[in-house]
Amino acid sequence: xxxVGLHLPxxxxxxxxxxxxxxxxxxxxxxxxxxxxxxxxxxPQFIIDIRSNMDKRQGxxxxxxxxxxxxxxxxxxxxxxxxxxxxxxxxxxxxxxxxRLYFGRGTQLTVWP
Amino acid sequence: AAxxxxxxxxxxKEKRETATLKCYPIPRHDTVYWYQQGPGxxxxxxxxFYEKMQSDKGSIPDxxxxxxxxxxxxxxxxxxxxxxxxxxxxxxxxFGLAGSGANVLTFGAGSRLTVL
Numbered sequence: 158x159x160x161v162g163l164h165l166p167x168x169x170x171x172x173x174x175x176x177x178x179x180x181x182x183x184x185x186x187x188x189x190x191x192x193x194x195x196x197x198x199x200x201p202q203f204i205i206d207i208r209s210n211m212d213k214r215q216g217x218x219x220x221x222x223x224x225x226x227x228x229x230x231x232x233x234x235x236x237x238x239x240x241x242x243x244x245x246x247x248x249x250x251x252x253x254x255x256x257r258l259y260f261g262r263g264t265q266l267t268v269w270p
Numbered sequence: 271a272a273x274x275x276x277x278x279x280x281x282x283k284e285k286r287e288t289a290t291l292k293c294y295p296i297p298r299h300d301t302v303y304w305y306q307q308g309p310g311x312x313x314x315x316x317x318x319f320y321e322k323m324q325s326d327k328g329s330i331p332d333x334x335x336x337x338x339x340x341x342x343x344x345x346x347x348x349x350x351x352x353x354x355x356x357x358x359x360x361x362x363x364x365f366g367l368a369g370s371g372a373n374v375l376t377f378g379a380g381s382r383l384t385v386l
Contacts, residue, residue, distance in 0.1 A: 191374065199379050200274070200360050200362075200377030200379050203375070246312060246313070256301060256364060257328060258305075258315065259315070260312035260314070262311075
């Protein structure tokens with residue numbers, strides 16, 4: 158069925174290193190993709206999104222890459238900080254169902270000092 | 271800035287009881303969404319409302335119902351609770367049906383329901 162999934166359930170990095178969190182999706186009809194960060198006991202927090210007609214978008218310390226050929230999405234975090242420790246979800250939104258997000262399984266990012 | 275407010279934050283119920291969760295969207299947001307997140311799971315879409323009308327329906331059990339009121343707050347009513355209903359329930363809001371850019375979904379902190 159249609160799904161958005163993640164390759165790794167956990168990722169540990171040293172403070173200051175760059176982090177790359179990956180996501181695979183199966184629905185070619187998705188209109189755009191979003192990365193959310195969820196800290197313990199909190200709701201998902203929007204990080205960055207990218208439309209399906211783009212292949213790269215940059216934010217503050219974060220970059221999202223979209224490879225439609227292999228249906229792959231990644232989130233790159235530069236100079237990872239302890240405050241970046243959280244679960245990261247990718248999600249997709251189809252243009253036909255605005256607002257409904259299909260989440261993939263999260264990746265727990267742990268940043269070591 | 272005001273965020274999405276959910277209440278209660280924690281709720282403990284027995285099987286077969288009922289529960290009501292409330293969601294107050296960000297001021298001027300007219301669309302609310304409900305998501306359920308089981309332990310270690312990703313959030314699953316339940317239902318959404320735009321301008322007080324149901325706009326989309328996902329995997330919401332028939333035992334659950336929801337509505338959006340004239341002040342745009344929403345309530346999720348859950349009856350005949352089962353152990354499997356134990357989860358975090360998130361409400362999110364947006365101005366208009368969310369797409370990309372400015373009207374992305376903003377989530378609340380969630381209501382944790384425990385069914386014993």
